[in-house]
Amino acid sequence: MDLWFTELYENASGYTIKIKETLFSGKSRYQKLDILQTEQLGKMMVLDGLIMLTEANEFSYHEMIAHVPMTAHPNPERVLIIGGGDGGTAREVLKHDCVKECVMVEIDELVIEKSKEFFPQIASAFDSPKLNLLVQDGFKYIEDNKNAFDVVIIDSTDPIGPAEPLFSEHFYKNVNACLKSDGLMSAQSESPYLYNKIIRQMYTDMGKAFPVVKMYTGYVPFYPTGMWSFAFASKKYYPYSKPRIDMIDKIDNLQYFNKEIYSTCFALPNFVRKILDENDK
Amino acid sequence: MDLWFTELYENASGYTIKIKETLFSGKSRYQKLDILQTEQLGKMMVLDGLIMLTEANEFSYHEMIAHVPMTAHPNPERVLIIGGGDGGTAREVLKHDCVKECVMVEIDELVIEKSKEFFPQIASAFDSPKLNLLVQDGFKYIEDNKNAFDVVIIDSTDPIGPAEPLFSEHFYKNVNACLKSDGLMSAQSESPYLYNKIIRQMYTDMGKAFPVVKMYTGYVPFYPTGMWSFAFASKKYYPYSKPRIDMIDKIDNLQYFNKEIYSTCFALPNFVRKILDENDK
Known part of the structure; x- marks a missing residue:
């Protein structure tokens, strides 16, 4: 068969x-x-x-959603992950020795349990003493915690389903308040080849909550079209303000991310600039 | 149905x-x-x-295979395209006013005829007086022409089928001889996520024929994995030696390529560097 x-x-x-x-x-x-x-x-x-x-290619998504904001922040000690129940994003965040605590808030315990059982090399961070794993609503957690994190990573599913509240101006304003005064965030933001309306709305909403909003992209072969975008939003730092570029060579076991990828991933093709209403730079 | x-x-x-x-x-x-x-x-x-x-997304492939070598060369007047029967690559090459002649050698007349009929906006360059369209074997044409071109573009199908001879050390050495003393070439080189053995062989062969060999990549959603690679091989210039960066803003109707894309497309993820045996730079 x-x-x-x-x-x-x-x-x-x-x-x-x-x-x-x-x-x-x-x-x-x-x-x-x-x-x-x-x-x-x-x-x-x-x-x-x-x-x-997929086990073979999960590295590009997890490395890109985690290491770009972790590099852009000069000293990310307290990190919050919303979603990411498989554990891959936490695994990447905890490769940074400067992290003192990584709080991960996943709404669905089943994803965590089955990831531990079937994807132990992705779920490896669940054993870390630096990880504080909470099974609860990320939207609510963000609302209840103010001025608490250096980096927030929104590792959610698509805007249809349980992650829908995570794609709204209201939520991004809460993320802003949850971050310290120089904090910044990343979020998966779909494929520009297919979902231009969702993307335009998402970046417009984010622009109402943060002074700095940029898109970066990476090759994720198991997601629609293989081109995946990520939002970078920040209260103070631009991607090139104070990045910890030299630390990148010290991160263990990177299959995708490196210094050159950090320095180039914010370059966008013209059709993507058009979606974001960006003029030629 | x-x-x-x-x-x-x-x-x-x-x-x-x-x-x-x-x-x-x-x-x-x-x-x-x-x-x-x-x-x-x-x-x-x-x-x-x-x-x-596909009509909707052909732009990224054609712009990337054409404009990267055309930008890297300081004065590309004579350009040769092998394959590319649909006409998209010739359309992009002829957007450069400096081109005096573009020779296109396609083995299969049926592809040319049907592209004219069904894809007139891709086949638009077939009417250009600067285009010299030859229906014959590209391998043979390259063998017969020495020291004749500034830029050669290999816009071929995969290494199985009629394009097989275009993936060999012997062929790359002929391309070298077909180029002027400061000439350079580009070629489609498959997806690093799927075809690492083909890629390793191709770049090894090319390295025996050219002193400068680099890979660059682009998002091509209708090709396997969406990550597509291109080989850049050159007798003299590196991508950053004397590029015509400032001319990029003057190219008409670019949906993908721009200055930032040129400056960033040679950055490779670690797993791709590994395929090419490149060390961390």
């Missing part, structure tokens, strides 16, 4: 991948979780029918 | 896209050509079952 998993984009195109077997299939209060053994890319995690990661 | 076209990568993953109708289906001496009307991305050209381009 040939078993194929297919994820469709706007019901008009999609990605398909050959499956050896289903390792887990279950439902939490929030979403449906499937873990599949693929033939080509190791194990794969799927939430509500959308691929979250 | 729901009609879907699917292209598989190593029979283990793939891209699928919804089709409204088949506009053309035919066979030349060299390959099978299909032109399909997609629901999401305009018309699509398929050769031997592999997607060559």
Whole structure:
């Protein structure tokens, strides 16, 4: 029997991948979780029918969402991750020795438990004494904590489903208040080739909450179109203000990120500048 | 009826896209050509079952394969394109006013004819008086012409099929001889996420023919993984030796390429450096 998993984009195109077997299939209060053994890319995690990661290529997404803000901040000691239940983003954040505490707030315990069971090398940070893992609503946590973090990373699913409140002006203003006076944030922000309306709205909302808002991109082959964008928003620092560029060579086991990637990832093609209403620089 | 076209990568993953109708289906001496009307991305050209381009997103591939070498050379007057039968690469080359002649050598007349018929905005350069279009074997043409071109662009299909001879040390040495003493070339070089063995061989072969060999990349959503690489090989100039950076703002109708893209596209993620045996820079 040939078993194929297919994820469709706007019901008009999609990605398909050959499956050896289903390792887990279950439902939490929030979403449906499937873990599949693929033939080509190791194990794969799927939430509500959308691929979250493959074992073979998860590195680019996790390194880019974590190390760009961690490099841009001159001394990130307290870091907050919203979402990221698989643990990959926390794993990358905790590669920075300067971090004293990483708080991770994931709403769905099932994702954490099954990541520990099936993706131990992604979930490796769950054992760290520096990690404070909270199973609760990230939106609420941000609202309740003011002036508390140097870096906030929004590692959420798409704006349809449990992550919907994480894509709003109101939320970004709360993130601003949750950050210290020189804090900054990153967030996954979808593919510019497919979701230009979502992106334009998201960056407009973010611009109402932060004085500095920039987009950067990376190659994430299991997400729609392979081009993935991330938002960088900051209260004070620009990406090139005081980056800890020289520390990058000391980060363990980087498969994607390096000094050159940091220095180049904010360059945007013309069609993306147009989505963001940026003029030629 | 729901009609879907699917292209598989190593029979283990793939891209699928919804089709409204088949506009053309035919066979030349060299390959099978299909032109399909997609629901999401305009018309699509398929050769031997592999997607060559979609109307909506062809710009990134054509702009990146053409404008990077055209920018790197201080005065590209005579340009040779091998392959590129759809005309998109010639269209981009001829946006540079300094070009006196662009010779394009495509082996398959059917691709040229059907591109004119179904993709007039891609095939627009076929009417240019500066274009010298030859329907013949590019390998042979390169062998017969010495010291003749400033820039050579290898816009070929994959190394399996009619383009196979275009991926060899022997061929790259002929390209070197076909170039003037300060000439340089570009070539499509597959996706680093999937084809690391092909890439390693290709760059090793090219390194035996040229003193300067670099990889650059771009986001091409209809090619496997969305991350596409291009080889830059040169007899004299490095990408940053004497680039015509200031001329970039004068190129008409660029949807992808700009100054920042030129300055950043040679930055490579660590896993790609590893394929090329490059150390951290």
